[in-house]
Amino acid sequence: MAVRVGVLGATGAVGQRLIQHLEPHPDFDIAALTASDSSAGKTYRQAAKWRVDSPIPNDIGEMTVTATEPGEVPDDVDLLFSSLPSSIGAEVEPDFCEAGYVVSSNSSNSRMADDVPLVIPEINAEHLDLIEVQRDERGWDGALVKNPNCSTITFVPTLAAIAEYGLEKVHVSTLQAVSGAGYDGVSSMEIIDNAIPYIGSEEDKLETESRKLLGEFDGAELSHNEMSVSASCNRIPTIDGHLENVWVETEDELTPADAAEAMRSFPSLDLRSSPEQLIHVFGEPDRPQPRMDRTVGGGMAIAAGGLQETPFGLQYNCLAHNTIRGAAGASMLNGELLLENGYL
Numbered sequence: 001m002a003v004r005v006g007v008l009g010a011t012g013a014v015g016q017r018l019i020q021h022l023e024p025h026p027d028f029d030i031a032a033l034t035a036s037d038s039s040a041g042k043t044y045r046q047a048a049k050w051r052v053d054s055p056i057p058n059d060i061g062e063m064t065v066t067a068t069e070p071g072e073v074p075d076d077v078d079l080l081f082s083s084l085p086s087s088i089g090a091e092v093e094p095d096f097c098e099a100g101y102v103v104s105s106n107s108s109n110s111r112m113a114d115d116v117p118l119v120i121p122e123i124n125a126e127h128l129d130l131i132e133v134q135r136d137e138r139g140w141d142g143a144l145v146k147n148p149n150c151s152t153i154t155f156v157p158t159l160a161a162i163a164e165y166g167l168e169k170v171h172v173s174t175l176q177a178v179s180g181a182g183y184d185g186v187s188s189m190e191i192i193d194n195a196i197p198y199i200g201s202e203e204d205k206l207e208t209e210s211r212k213l214l215g216e217f218d219g220a221e222l223s224h225n226e227m228s229v230s231a232s233c234n235r236i237p238t239i240d241g242h243l244e245n246v247w248v249e250t251e252d253e254l255t256p257a258d259a260a261e262a263m264r265s266f267p268s269l270d271l272r273s274s275p276e277q278l279i280h281v282f283g284e285p286d287r288p289q290p291r292m293d294r295t296v297g298g299g300m301a302i303a304a305g306g307l308q309e310t311p312f313g314l315q316y317n318c319l320a321h322n323t324i325r326g327a328a329g330a331s332m333l334n335g336e337l338l339l340e341n342g343y344l
């Protein structure tokens with residue numbers, strides 16, 4: 001029987017992608033949609049300015065959006081996908097967990113908390129068991145699980161693939177799509193014919209989340225990876241797909257050919273939304289490109305290319321679809337992992 005799920009922040013850019021992917025999902029049944037008080041009481045069709053590339057599913061369009069409070073969500077809903085602004089997530093996600101709901105969240109609040117699992121299932125599924133520590137410490141019946149920032153998700157799988165060579169120093173420079181800032185995020189006057197070399201708080205997220213994701217969990221505590229990471233984040237006028245240039249210095253010698261092989265053979269999982277191949281490595285020097293390659297693996301895979309040796313170590317480019325693999329798809333995959341691991 002399908003698990004009854006809800007979407008918090010269902011009318012937003014990520015909420016819409018969640019609905020697009022959850023509605024046909026055989027294991028999940030959408031039973032609650034929440035948003036701000038200004039949307040509450042309207043049908044979803046009235047409340048959401050629908051902007052994704054398929055029509056609003058009919059039954060979803062007729063559902064009534066509620067306020068984002070535990071009392072508004074039916075008790076028989078087990079799993080909530082959260083795509084709220086982080087300031088709102090920080091306020092309400094703990095209330096939902098306390099009320100017994102398991103929350104798989106995109107929002108950046110609590111990602112770095114010691115007892116909150118930050119998970120990319122193919123990379124660190126074992127961190128999910130931090131839930132036991134969290135429940136002991138917070139006394140929750142529910143649980144809070146986070147997926148990382150969209151630009152962190154793009155490069156960390158490539159690092160995981162070469163981690164056995166000993167990651168020492170990582171430099172990453174991003175070229176991020178406008179959809180990453182939400183529909184109202186960057187005005188057209190700012191971004192057309194331009195690039196903006198600053199995205200508030202983004203660099204810190206790449207630098208800290210990557211070390212948590214590649215850290216080790218001993219069943220009680222999580223230690224962060226000791227590599228040093230330096231990030232520089234840029235907004236560019238693409239719609240979807242974050243492209244990143246990465247330089248990695250490793251303890252052991254790592255040739256571009258060995259790195260390509262390690263990335264190609266890095267295993268995916270057999271969760272429903274896992275791509276068959278997690279990392280696609282292009283041989284052409286001018287790939288991956290956002291417009292051409294953001295939908296590899298249905299938007300759930302990572303594309304890489306341009307591997308070469310430089311005085312600063314191995315250099316390569318990587319790309320992921322920021323609202324699918326980087327947001328909605330990421331928390332959906334965490335929902336599938338929660339289901340597979342018996343947390344629902």
Ligand SMILES: NC(=O)c1ccc[n+]([C@@H]2O[C@H](COP(=O)([O-])OP(=O)(O)OC[C@H]3O[C@@H](n4cnc5c(N)ncnc54)[C@H](OP(=O)(O)O)[C@@H]3O)[C@@H](O)[C@H]2O)c1
Pocket residue numbers: 008009010011012013014015034035036037038039040047068083084085086088106107108148149150179180181182183322323326327
């Ligand atoms: N866009 C991306 O690529 C991306 C990637 C990774 C992570 N994220 C994160 O995901 C979250 C959502 O991003 P987004 O781009 O989808 O934002 P968005 O388009 O602005 O949507 C925000 C959603 O939250 C609701 N909301 C706003 N204020 C609220 C309040 N006071 N109480 C309850 N609900 C409220 C909105 O409802 P109304 O329609 O009623 O206002 C809407 O449903 C953010 O934390 C963001 O950082 C985004």
